Amino acid sequence: MKIGELSKQTGMSRDTIRFYEGKGMLTNVTRPFEWNNYKNYGEENVKRIQIIKYLQRFSFRLIEIKELFDQKDANPDKCIDKSEVFKNKLKIIEKEINELQQTRKALLEIIND
Amino acid sequence: MKIGELSKQTGMSRDTIRFYEGKGMLTNVTRPFEWNNYKNYGEENVKRIQIIKYLQRFSFRLIEIKELFDQKDANPDKCIDKSEVFKNKLKIIEKEINELQQTRKALLEIIND
DNA sequence: ATAAACCATAGACTATGGTCCATGGTCAAG
DNA sequence: CTTGACCATGGACCATAGTCTATGGTTTAT
DSSP states (O other), rough: OHHHHHHHHHHHOOOHHHHHHHHOOOOEEOOOSSSSHHHHHOOOHHHHHHHHHHHHTOOOHEEEEEEHHHHHHOOOSSSHHHHHHHHHHHHHHHHHHHHHHHHHHHHHHHHTT | OOOOHHHHOOOOOOOHHHHHHHHHHHOOOOOOOOOOOOOOOOOOHHHHHHHHHHHHHOOOHHHHHHHHHHHHHOTTOOOOOOOHHHHHHHHHHHHHHHHHHHHHHHHHHHTOO
């Protein structure tokens, strides 16, 4: 499908899709026409983009998501230990929460002085 | 004092001091010499920079710190209601904590499925 | 045939808090 | 008198996740 179709099916802007593509996060992007240089985006990119959106909700960064895709591409049969990935992210989130709570405490002390 | 001295007394790099200066966060910066264009930084900038460091620990942004300085400069006699400022910051911090806790919950649900 | 809609590429721009570099002038010690 | 340390200015660069614009080519509908 062309980029416009992919954009429609995912709700992502063309620019954003091109941005992801530039980061190497999409797969099976070809240029099948001889008379123009339009690209063709494989169907599986719909799912990829949905995964990007999904993981971003958990504050995964694009580079991390790309790494997951790369692992999958390099080793399609090996099942990625998702729970491992999510557990790592959980730890980071909890660390951030802790830091903010430290800040909160300090602020409360200031206010109550 | 010259910038090197200010740097020594505060532990901030020259570049950072110039950066703050460019943001208009310093005061009483003059060019008192006719034979060169070296600047003179008033003593009160030591305190200013300490305040910057202090407020940054509570995740104040430079622009917010600058606003506080500007208020003080415009109205040196009026006491700034610090507790108001800190309370506002507290609310923002608490909102961020809440958002992270939402994310944490969602992550926990994924992991435990 | 012409306009609207589409496609590609490259680069600039946003916020944040700096850091680093190049250029050129000045000052202090040996 | 020269070297090293200091000073000033301006601009480039870092990460992050895009957005927007310019330019030019293509396709589709009227």
